[in-house]
Amino acid sequence: MGSTRAEGIQAGRLTPADYDANFSDIHAPLSRHEAFVESERCYFCHDAPCQTACPTSIDIPLFIREIASGNDLGAAETILSANILGGMCARVCPTETLCEEACVREHAEGKPVKIGLLQRHATDRLMESGKQPFKRVTSTGKKVAVVGGGPAGLSCAHKLAELGHEVTIYEAKEKLGGLNEFGIAAYKATENFAQREVDFILSIGGITVKAGHALGHNLDIAKLRQSYDAVFVGTGLAGVNKLGLSGEDTLSGVVDAVKYIAELRQAKDLSKLPVGRNVVVIGGGMTAVDVAVQSKKLGAESVTIVYRRGQDEMKASAYEQHLAQTSGVTIRTFAQPVSLVGANGKVTGVTFDETEVKGGKLTASGGQYTLPADMVFTAIGQIFVPDGLNGADALALENGRIMVDAERRTSVKHIWAGGDCIAGGQDLTVAAVEDGKQAALSIHHTLMGA
Numbered sequence: 331m332g333s334t335r336a337e338g339i340q341a342g343r344l345t346p347a348d349y350d351a352n353f354s355d356i357h358a359p360l361s362r363h364e365a366f367v368e369s370e371r372c373y374f375c376h377d378a379p380c381q382t383a384c385p386t387s388i389d390i391p392l393f394i395r396e397i398a399s400g401n402d403l404g405a406a407e408t409i410l411s412a413n414i415l416g417g418m419c420a421r422v423c424p425t426e427t428l429c430e431e432a433c434v435r436e437h438a439e440g441k442p443v444k445i446g447l448l449q450r451h452a453t454d455r456l457m458e459s460g461k462q463p464f465k466r467v468t469s470t471g472k473k474v475a476v477v478g479g480g481p482a483g484l485s486c487a488h489k490l491a492e493l494g495h496e497v498t499i500y501e502a503k504e505k506l507g508g509l510n511e512f513g514i515a516a517y518k519a520t521e522n523f524a525q526r527e528v529d530f531i532l533s534i535g536g537i538t539v540k541a542g543h544a545l546g547h548n549l550d551i552a553k554l555r556q557s558y559d560a561v562f563v564g565t566g567l568a569g570v571n572k573l574g575l576s577g578e579d580t581l582s583g584v585v586d587a588v589k590y591i592a593e594l595r596q597a598k599d600l601s602k603l604p605v606g607r608n609v610v611v612i613g614g615g616m617t618a619v620d621v622a623v624q625s626k627k628l629g630a631e632s633v634t635i636v637y638r639r640g641q642d643e644m645k646a647s648a649y650e651q652h653l654a655q656t657s658g659v660t661i662r663t664f665a666q667p668v669s670l671v672g673a674n675g676k677v678t679g680v681t682f683d684e685t686e687v688k689g690g691k692l693t694a695s696g697g698q699y700t701l702p703a704d705m706v707f708t709a710i711g712q713i714f715v716p717d718g719l720n721g722a723d724a725l726a727l728e729n730g731r732i733m734v735d736a737e738r739r740t741s742v743k744h745i746w747a748g749g750d751c752i753a754g755g756q757d758l759t760v761a762a763v764e765d766g767k768q769a770a771l772s773i774h775h776t777l778m779g780a
Contacts, residue, residue, distance in 0.1 A: 343629025480508020546717025606705025
């Protein structure tokens, strides 16, 4: 693979074959034989630690046993009954720090059962079959509004529909899926999988979708409370943190990583998507890694992630950091940006202060350096935007996000919330799915007078 050596931000740096290869599925799915062999490695533990480590409590030993017996569709139903987005979670879940890290074989041999790939094997078989294993019960006559069509909202909507309620999903964007559709690296969810999973979820029936509706704009939560028996809020994190540096909003080439990833995910032709030759990414989380790796795969020659603390403190998992480094991305730590360098209205570099930790606090160590860059991605975290949640019925917030109890009930009667927008959220797809499921069960119990 070789990119064109044009300076600045350019499209078409690679050949069509390079784009296809670079954005192909990062993990080849298991064949039927491979899945059988892998499933036979499972000890089928009693009180399995892998199941305990799963935020949605999938019965992992059971579904692996079902795969071993040749019952792939039964395995998929076991998975999806606990996690209706089990197909996407099999692709994007940090299994290396959840179920697979807890696997007994990991502790004994340093080689866990490939739970994520087995989960994908089963759910892919079900998706290919076109079957919807879940059926709606008799209608309850109750109506529920779900605000946000991401993982939390989809999970909540599906469970409510299954329990017989009529659900309306209000989504700000033109498509459902949330981060699964707009925020996940393209090589993790190929062949339009996010939308195929959405279609599978909606196929249960009883769910109406209204796109282009956003709180604070053309959607009012007070009116929703009047029109529906219950409301679930799963709006995610719509805002992004700023560097707070001069030129951030005026210099060409300084780009919000979240927005760029969304554009990449929706691009019909990756050769039309411009990328810099020398790219600097500021941040240390999953978004930083995703945009860095994808920049490299788009043809950038030099891509550097710069994080203000040590590598072991990066929010991106060790596996994701390894993926970045093996993809040709450089990770530099203990440095924070202090100024953007520009010329003729374009960014040309970033100046960093070197940092160190003293007395538990991050401080400048006195060193400084400048990295050349024609494209700078900011990936320093997303924030909750409480648009449309103010007024007399304002939801109580905690640390800038919606406060909920164990059943995901908010401070306002008949309003529940889940996903990244709630306080204490783990910012994981699988955790958002669990929030939506638990909220749906609580809503059902409340509406049915249990």
